Amino acid sequence: MDLFEQVSNDIKEAMKARDKVRLMTLRNIKKVFLEAKTAPGANDTLDDAAALKILQKLAKQGRETAATYTANGRADLAEEELAQAAVIESYLPKQLSTTEIEEIVKGIIAETGASSMKDMGRVMGIATKQLAGKADGGAVSQIVKRLLA
Structure with missing residues (x-):
């Protein structure tokens, strides 16, 4: 099962579990995956290497956004961004020390x-x-x- 299929299946699980943060994050991931699949030259395919790059980019953006929110005194928004980044990072391989x-x-x-x-x-x-x-x-x-x- 590739990452695209895994995310699609996990959306169903998040819906059943009524996990709003996870569901919203997974839907966003799937949206970005679909955009990448339908981009010119992609031939309606998305291999796991490209999907991992997308996930890394999304996780990094989430952490950076959370840092910006924290710097501006919006801990509530920062917490939400970090929760979404944690969901994204669960699909990434373990980072090396x-x-x-x-x-x-x-x-x-x-x-x-x-x-x-x-x-x-x-x-x-x-x-x-x-x-x-x-x-x-x-x-x-x-x-x-x-x-x-």
């Missing part, structure tokens, strides 16, 4: 023979592919910069 990311990046640096910041683009290209869906790109970038500096 900083030490796990660091070990992988050290391996990539050794593999490529990178020694300075000039090699950052090459290291980031490989790291981004290997860590897709498992780590935030910003965190990977910071670790690569620190290790190459």
